[in-house]
Amino acid sequence: MSLITVREFARLSTAQTHPLSLDEATVSPAAFDWLCKESARLRPSGAVILELEDRQSLRLDNYVGVLEAPDGTRIEILPKAFDQAGDAPAARRLLRKMLQICINVRPRESSVTTLQTGSAPVNEWIFQQFVTELDWLLKHGLRFDYQRVQEEQRFLRGRLNLAKQVRQPPGRQHFFQIEHDIFSADRPENRLLKSALLEVCRLTRDSDTWRWSHQLAAMMHEVPPSPNVREDLAKWSDGRLLEAYRSIKPWCVLILHRLVPLSMVGTWVGPSLLFPMEVLFERYVSAQLVRQIGVLARLHPTPSSKFLCRHEGDNMFKLKPDFAILKSDQMLALLDTKWKQIDESLSNATDKYSLRQTDFYQMHAYGHRYLNGTGTLALIFPKTTLFRSPLPAFQFSDELALHVLPFDLDTDQLVGLERILPVARQLPDAA
Incomplete structure (x- = not known):
């Protein structure tokens, strides 16, 4: 049995890799073949756990947890959320903390x-x-709990089932058809x-x-x-x-x-356990935001009442932001989480902080459908040494702004909450 520890999006190869790291490792040919088969089996259900690069190498996707191949190879996949490449114990602690909150x-x-x-x-x-x-x-x-038992005995116990007793065949009159209750631990839980x-x-x-x-x-x-x-x-x-x-x-x-x-939350694959990191991060942020905003507002998870368009009288393409912040039933802001590292130093028009254009299209649609083009939007990314402070606001219009905020996984605080919830300035621990 061999244990291989890597991170999300690591490259696994059957060729010898030196030096080994959390981003690149060597697996046996049997384990490689099994991973390819499992990926093909799970792909129709929407669980894309890896991408095949060539005959000897593959790249893992954003699932974390443990995979165990039939040949005994165990592959531990940790979150890719740290700046130190070799900090596996810290990544394990983060994963455990997030799992405890999510469940x-x-x-x-x-x-x-x-x-x-x-x-x-x-x-x-x-x-x-x-x-x-x-x-x-x-x-x-x-x-x-008490369980009702019906049985045949040579002695009388509990209540005699007369209907069954009178139908006894000849020669079995000395047997009693009885029913009684027993105090048993045999219950679903x-x-x-x-x-x-x-x-x-x-x-x-x-x-x-x-x-x-x-x-x-x-x-x-x-x-x-x-x-x-x-x-x-x-x-x-x-x-x-x-x-x-x-x-x-x-x-x-x-x-x-x-x-x-x-x-x-997770997906079992034989004796393996995988969790989609995007879902874990979303649920973790949601749980911590409920605590952080307290009684100032209400967090509504996954609103899904709006559609992108209509076609021949039917709604098409449901829009589902991760959560909304409401106060007195008024929607103050729409939030979406993204498990990705961005770089606040890449502020030029070419690199765009490593942000994705598709995420902005998505948030623009949320803002116009849910907020009627007037309000506040936010993209939440994990806080790293490359992304410590909120970015300057992105203006879709004079009435609709998008904020990009870091979430601190050490303190469990959303940095810049007051940008989307001004009343949060009253909080003593508001970032």
Whole structure:
């Protein structure tokens, strides 16, 4: 088994590459062929995980996570958000922080030191989080429920099913057709936890997680695994009596993603786990903006009520900005996130800060359809050493302006929020 750590858009080749880095690495021919086949299989569903360059090399797309080939090659893909090329532990910490916010969980304190290190790939970290939550849940007790059981016995227990009893064939009158209730842990939530735990036992390569997961599996030996993951997920109850299950549910669902492909945040590919970085960044910024604007305004995610045009009486090409800022039901600004590095020093008319013209066309359409050509627009990019401060405003007209703002992933603050929400100047931590 070999572990290869790279970043988004890295180049993988079967030829020997020296020196190895986060942007270029060598994989085995078997792993290369498997990656090409998986890419072709997922492409019809819209998940473009790589682009083939030639017979010996390919370039990864903007997915992060872990890919594991059948020959044992494990490829860890980290976010490309740092100026230091070799800072893999910092990239892992960023990915973990974003995942915790996007699936809305709080990290639980644990005595297992490996949970706090930056050396484990993201899938092993998810396994560790799951077994930590499951261990806590088992110590506090699983939720049991009464189950109605119908069976045939030589003794009387519970209630006699008279309809079945009178239809007993000759010679079986000494058997009783009975029904009764048993207090059992066999309920959808526990079955899903057992299925996820068995997946961890099978997939983990960390010795501590392997030992811990098998100990927990022995404690849950009476709970059967889920016969149908989709049906049991639909039956998962979020009521008050299952308050203790809320912290473990996101980890359980992530682990079972390979049984429910292309759902929620990530995409399971066999024993692999991938997340589209554009979606992670959008959801992370949205969660932090809700906290940053507080009671001053309201964040509305993904408005989608407008279309680009009409054709023969039908609306065509729905416009869906990432989110809008509203105050008293009045739309103040439209925002779109872009997971891309730009350079504020490239302020000339040729380089244009490394911005894309298509993004400006898109924002122009948002402004005219949602704001009627009057208001504020914003493009949000990650903050880097090349992009620290908001760029000067781009004027589509005297009434419609576009602001390009950096989002600080260290402090979780949108720099320049007061440009799109003037009342934000009242905030003590406003950038």
